[in-house]
Amino acid sequence: MKQAGMKITYAGVDITQWMYVQMVKRDVGTNHVNTMQKVGISDGQMLQYMSRDVKTIVVTGNVMNDDLVPLRRSLAAAIDADEPQQLIFGDEPDKYYLAIVDSQPTFTEGFRSGTISISFVCPDGGIAHSVATKTADNMPYKDVPVNLVTGSGGTFTGWSGYTSIASWFVDTMAFAPNASSAVLATQSFTDNSNSTVYTVSFLAKADTAGDKAHCELFGSVGASDFTLTTSWQAFTAKLTYTTARRVYVGAAKGNKGSIYIARPKLEIGTTASPWSPNPADPEYYTNTITVHNGGTYPAYPVIEATMHSDNGVVTLINENNGGIIQLGNPGEVDGVQAPDSETVFHYDLMSPPSGVAVNTGTINYPTYPYGSNPGPNTIAGSWDYAKAPDAATPVLARTAAMHWAGPSFHGPIKANAAGVNTGNLIWSNRFNVTTSVGALGRTEFNLQSGNDIALCFVIRDSTYAANMLTVEGWVKDHNVFMQDLNRSLFTNGFYEIVMAKLGNNVTFKLTKIKQLSASGIISSAQIVFPPVTINGVSDMGIDSFTVWMAGFSNTVGWTINWSDSVFKWVNVDYWQDLPNRFSDGDDLLIDPSQIKVFVNNVEDETIHAIGNDWEKFRLDPGDTNIKIVCSDFATTPSVAITLREAWL
Numbered sequence: 001m002k003q004a005g006m007k008i009t010y011a012g013v014d015i016t017q018w019m020y021v022q023m024v025k026r027d028v029g030t031n032h033v034n035t036m037q038k039v040g041i042s043d044g045q046m047l048q049y050m051s052r053d054v055k056t057i058v059v060t061g062n063v064m065n066d067d068l069v070p071l072r073r074s075l076a077a078a079i080d081a082d083e084p085q086q087l088i089f090g091d092e093p094d095k096y097y098l099a100i101v102d103s104q105p106t107f108t109e110g111f112r113s114g115t116i117s118i119s120f121v122c123p124d125g126g127i128a129h130s131v132a133t134k135t136a137d138n139m140p141y142k143d144v145p146v147n148l149v150t151g152s153g154g155t156f157t158g159w160s161g162y163t164s165i166a167s168w169f170v171d172t173m174a175f176a177p178n179a180s181s182a183v184l185a186t187q188s189f190t191d192n193s194n195s196t197v198y199t200v201s202f203l204a205k206a207d208t209a210g211d212k213a214h215c216e217l218f219g220s221v222g223a224s225d226f227t228l229t230t231s232w233q234a235f236t237a238k239l240t241y242t243t244a245r246r247v248y249v250g251a252a253k254g255n256k257g258s259i260y261i262a263r264p265k266l267e268i269g270t271t272a273s274p275w276s277p278n279p280a281d282p283e284y285y286t287n288t289i290t291v292h293n294g295g296t297y298p299a300y301p302v303i304e305a306t307m308h309s310d311n312g313v314v315t316l317i318n319e320n321n322g323g324i325i326q327l328g329n330p331g332e333v334d335g336v337q338a339p340d341s342e343t344v345f346h347y348d349l350m351s352p353p354s355g356v357a358v359n360t361g362t363i364n365y366p367t368y369p370y371g372s373n374p375g376p377n378t379i380a381g382s383w384d385y386a387k388a389p390d391a392a393t394p395v396l397a398r399t400a401a402m403h404w405a406g407p408s409f410h411g412p413i414k415a416n417a418a419g420v421n422t423g424n425l426i427w428s429n430r431f432n433v434t435t436s437v438g439a440l441g442r443t444e445f446n447l448q449s450g451n452d453i454a455l456c457f458v459i460r461d462s463t464y465a466a467n468m469l470t471v472e473g474w475v476k477d478h479n480v481f482m483q484d485l486n487r488s489l490f491t492n493g494f495y496e497i498v499m500a501k502l503g504n505n506v507t508f509k510l511t512k513i514k515q516l517s518a519s520g521i522i523s524s525a526q527i528v529f530p531p532v533t534i535n536g537v538s539d540m541g542i543d544s545f546t547v548w549m550a551g552f553s554n555t556v557g558w559t560i561n562w563s564d565s566v567f568k569w570v571n572v573d574y575w576q577d578l579p580n581r582f583s584d585g586d587d588l589l590i591d592p593s594q595i596k597v598f599v600n601n602v603e604d605e606t607i608h609a610i611g612n613d614w615e616k617f618r619l620d621p622g623d624t625n626i627k628i629v630c631s632d633f634a635t636t637p638s639v640a641i642t643l644r645e646a647w648l
Contacts, residue, residue, distance in 0.1 A: 007090035019061035055126020184250035207257035295645035300593035323616020361410030361546030368403035381407030406550030441558035
């Protein structure tokens with residue numbers, strides 16, 4: 001029983017705006033159901049197992065109002081839902097129950113007042129979930145100012161000019177004496193902030209006390225010498241950039257013996273911070289993460305891993321219970337990989353793509369043959385880069401006299417490094433589409449051989465009377481598939497179409513990109529159309545592309561925009577390696593609770609290892625250590641583990 005006047009929200013709506021809460025019945029903990037078995041003639045019974053049944057929460061309140069009818073209607077609308085929603089009580093605003101109204105809420109009406117009773121049922125057993133998530137990662141230096149130079153932890157990758165590497169408490173750069181000139185190690189660096197003021201810090205010692213270390217920026221104001229002892233000391237210099245972003249550290253001219261420099265750090269501003277590696281250095285990422293579950297109930301995390309190099313496998317080990325999730329192929333060897341694919345272009349469509357023309361190219365549906373006034377479809381209109389974030393939105397210039405009309409992009413596709421344009425290829429496009437009954441639209445993604453269409457994917461809504469999406473695939477002049485999508489799976493939202501050619505074989509894969517909900521990842525829908533083999537496809541030269549987004553006549557159009565386009569030439573070996581191979585920049589999202597893995601936001605069911613211990617990644621209260629293992633030739637990926645704590 002709780003005090004009157006408590007605030008309660010359901011599905012984000014404050015339902016206490018219509019009622020004054022008198023009582024809340026939540027009970028203690030969860031609803032235990034014990035299954036017992038009688039064994040022979042022994043006393044009592046044997047417990048077989050305990051499970052948690054649904055939990056019921058009852059809210060009772062009073063209403064004081066001159067007009068109860070609109071109040072009753074408004075409250076009914078607020079609590080009506082066909083799936084569990086977040087139910088939050090004011091005395092625990094940081095926690096929610098996943099609940100849905102059960103049976104008939106009662107409302108006993110009197111004169112200008114009434115009594116309301118609402119029963120909520122929690123299908124998951126009445127577990128209280130944290131409103132906020134918490135994240136642990138393997139980047140202990142992420143909150144430390146960035147070190148702009150690489151290799152400073154001992155590998156000295158990216159540095160040149162030092163005489164050797166010496167081993168002390170860490171590996172250090174050694175600088176031999178030179179009577180006529182300074183001996184300096186140098187590294188160019190990148191700083192997108194365009195700062196002009198920097199701080200250099202490092203540790204140094206000398207074989208001969210009184211010898212000097214030196215540091216400067218190229219052409220800088222504030223070049224500094226430091227007198228050394230035979231013990232390690234920390235030094236700091238404030239330097240000003242003038243002409244080039246290149247830093248120097250080393251031995252001053254005229255030293256009598258060798259000096260040693262360790263842990264150099266270059267950072268923006270006038271203050272030196274503790275040493276840290278550059279994000280490009282392997283030591284920036286640890287191979288173990290400790291995740292703390294501060295709740296009282298086990299909870300599944302969502303795990304995100306971002307690659308920083310080619311990598312054959314990502315393995316996660318729960319060191320508390322031995323559970324393993326392996327994604328990829330641990331036997332993959334980097335040295336025998338075939339030549340990498342060649343990316344011809346990657347357009348992010350945040351601005352007009354370079355070298356691409358508007359309102360030209362070849363379309364697959366040039367003529368509208370129906371009705372009393374058949375005629376040509378039209379390429380016309382423009383593109384808006386501000387209407388939708390990070391995407392190009394077609395601006396349609398249509399009239400009643402037109403048929404299908406809309407703007408196009410047409411761009412060249414250069415041959416591969418061997419000068420060949422008949423090779424194997426992958427073309428990926430991402431777009432957002434929203435349609436409904438009465439809205440019409442058509443989009444074509446076309447690969448051209450001269451003025452002819454070699455490969456074409458069409459997505460369209462050409463039916464006034466239904467909420468429908470139809471897709472078509474074309475190879476040369478062959479219509480290889482036409483299919484209406486299941487709209488319960490392929491809903492409005494973000495899509496990816498991948499068209500691929502391998503010899504005479506052509507494949508099309510359409511994916512509804514994943515979404516997130518309060519309960520985790522919502523699976524994306526995906527359809528891989530049967531491969532098509534057509535003689536002569538391997539000899540087709542692909543030299544350009546056209547994307548056309550159109551509406552019909554002056555009717556209501558759907559909403560669509562184009563966000564990304566990537567074209568790659570590939571070879572057979574690389575193609576075969578795709579399911580078990582990660583590239584620099586690839587992003588993995590792993591949801592153990594639903595046994596789902598997303599690679600670059602598209603669900604991939606091919607990289608799971610048989611026997612993965614998904615259920616052992618339900619993290620118990622307290623600390624859990626997760627170990628990260630990758631290919632021996634790879635840099636450890638950055639891994640973030642997000643957890644929503646739960647309570648009984």
